[in-house]
Amino acid sequence: xxxxxxxxxxxxxxxxxxxxxxxxxxxxxxxxxxxxxxxxxxxxxxxxxxxxxxxxxxxxxxxxxxxxxxxxxxxxxxxxxxxxxxxxxxxxxxxxxxxxxxxxxxxxxxxxxxxxxxxxxxxxxxxxxxxxxxxxxxxxxxxxxxxxxxxxxxx
Numbered sequence: 001x002x003x004x005x006x007x008x009x010x011x012x013x014x015x016x017x018x019x020x021x022x023x024x025x026x027x028x029x030x031x032x033x034x035x036x037x038x039x040x041x042x043x044x045x046x047x048x049x050x051x052x053x054x055x056x057x058x059x060x061x062x063x064x065x066x067x068x069x070x071x072x073x074x075x076x077x078x079x080x081x082x083x084x085x086x087x088x089x090x091x092x093x094x095x096x097x098x099x100x101x102x103x104x105x106x107x108x109x110x111x112x113x114x115x116x117x118x119x120x121x122x123x124x125x126x127x128x129x130x131x132x133x134x135x136x137x138x139x140x141x142x143x144x145x146x147x148x149x150x151x152x153x154x155x
Contacts, residue, residue: 049108
């Protein structure tokens with residue numbers, strides 16, 4: 001085997017090892033990667049039922065109902081809405097009209113079965129993903145939606 005052939009074999013083996021490592025990493029992350037969608041994204045992109053996603057938007061006013069420990073509400077991006085069912089304890093800051101991110105799966109009938117719900121942590125914060133998606137859809141948000149933006153409060 002010539003010196004050139006040995007070098008080619010080493011380089012080829014290295015590339016094959018890196019490709020195998022990349023495939024293993026992608027396979028390991030497949031189940032832990034959760035994509036963020038707004039209600040409009042879900043309806044437009046045809047997200048498959050049973051796929052684990054994060055649904056973000058605003059809790060629609062007047063849509064929250066409690067049935068024992070089960071809470072039903074709608075998440076909207078002001079263009080579309082998705083009904084959400086969640087069983088458990090909601091965060092203390094969960095309110096109608098506020099930003100929320102629910103993690104779970106679509107149930108196949110147009111609803112969303114959430115297993116965790118995250119609400120904003122103070123009155124001047126909205127999750128960046130939610131704020132960016134809502135603004136991209138033309139929804140006007142207050143200055144508090146972007147934590148780093150200067151405040152322009154008027155009274």
